[in-house]
Structure formats: C-alpha cells, structure tokens
Amino acid sequence: MNDKDYKVFIVEGEAREPLIIDNISKVFFRNVKFKIITLPAGQNIYMLWKKLKEDDFDTDIIEVLREENKEIEQQLAGLERDDFSEIYLFFDYDGHQNNLGESESEDVIKQMLNSFDNETENGKLYISYPMVEALRDFEEGQCGREGDCFVAIEEGDNYKTILAARSRYPQFKEYDYPIWKEILNVFVMRISCLINCKDMISYEEYLEDINSVEIYKQEENEILRKRVFILSAFPEFLLDYFGAKLWRDCVKYIDDYKIC
DSSP states (O other), X not given: OOOOOEXXXXXXXXXXXXXXXXXXXXXXXXXXXXXXXXXXXXXXXXXXXXXXXXXXXXXXXXXXXXXXXXXXXXXXXXXOGGGEEEEEEEEETGGGTTTSOTTSOTTHHHHHHHHSEETTTTEEEEEEBSOGGGGGOOBTTBSOSGGGGEEEGGGGGGHHHHHHHHOSOOOGGGOOHHHHHHHHHHHHHHHHHHTTOSSOOOHHHHHHHOOHHHHHHHHHHHXXXXXXXXXXXXXXXXXXXXXXXXXXXXXXXXXXXXXX
8 A cells, every 4th residue: 555645736836836835835834744746837838738648648648747757757766656645736727828829719717627637536726817917916804905806808918917916915825824824715705706696605505506517617607708707726626635624724704795
C-alpha cells in the first residue's frame, strides 16, 4: 500500500496562484497528513487540456506536465502517479481568450469542465472570472455596489488596475481565517446574485444546484451582454472540500440582502 499522499494544485501562473495555494495550505490544511504540491503549468490550462484530448485522455495529466516542463520534472522527482490522490486545476477565464483558436467550438470551456470533473481522475477544474485577482475583489458583507459585480469584457485588460484602486486586501499572503470567512460569505452572496435568487441561497440549494458547469452556464448569459460576473474559484473549491461545516461557520444570512 502506498504510504505517500499528495494533493496537487495545477495553476497557470508562477506568482499569484502559488501564493494563494500556500496561504490556503497554512490557513485550512495545517494539521493534515497529506502534502500539497503546487505545479505552475507554465502554459494556459486550455493548452494542457488540448494535449490530453488529442490523446483521448489516455495520457495522465501528471505525466504530461512532467514531460512538458523541466522544472516540474525536477519538482516531481521520486514521485509516481499513485502518490497523488487528488488533482485540482485553477484556470482564469480571461486567460483563454487568445488561446482557443478560431477552429474550436464555442463550448470548449464546457468541454474542459466536463473533462476535468473528478479530482481523483483527470482532475477537477475551477475557473476564476475574469482572473485570479477576483479573489481580492470583495467588500465585507456586500455582494457588490452598483456595477462592481461585473467587469466589461473590453475592460478585462484593465481589471488589475481597477482592482488595485478598490481592494482593501491586496496581499494574498496576509489572508487569515477571518478574512477568508468574509470572502466565503461574499462568494455565497454573489452566487445568489448570479442565479437571481431573491434570498441568499441555502447550503442545501447550493449543494444541489451549484457546480462549476452551472456557474459557467450563468456566466455565458453575462458574456452575451459583453461582461463577466466577478467570481473567484477558490471559495468554490473550499466549500466543495469542507462542505457544510465551513458553510455554517462563514455564511451570515442577513435580512436586507438584495441581489445585484
């Protein structure tokens, strides 16, 4: 029996995402027996998916990364595929724009979500809209103010600049559990807003109705309006992982909640 247990987080960037994963590890996974490895893919995750698809997903994602990236090959030295019990991928919606290619079908992201739908197999994919910086785009106890829940697609390249002027928590490495509680609470507010729920969604409703595919389906409606609904992938991952216990500790139901 294998005595190694690693959880792998595959991310696109080499700077911000590893900082977030490191912070999540320190805040939420301090007393665990498994080890967490963050693998910066060094390429758009869409390109990684495309390579797997070309091989009918007969090639393991860990081995593809090992073959394609020398730094990852060194990082994984001495480890075999069976050492990894769970794989998670984090993808920026904004990041796919220049990499899809005109020949691809319009539902390529949905295909990716369907391909990466199980953390114990090919991996489970989470998407940030429009990008990883969405994690620090929140105001305590508020879904958003006026248009702050959205960013116009044409303004995507300026989103980091826009956010730099309004984020109260710019440093990911400084996030502690109280800050994460606020992030998770606002995430639930925004999910409620995204699906046009008049009241804040309950955990039972969330568990039954909300997943990465459903979130993308709702985002498609906004994309038709030339905008993206701002939503981070990391709270979604945490709620999926820790479930009702984390929900009860973080989500605060308020009487004057209003959708966007």
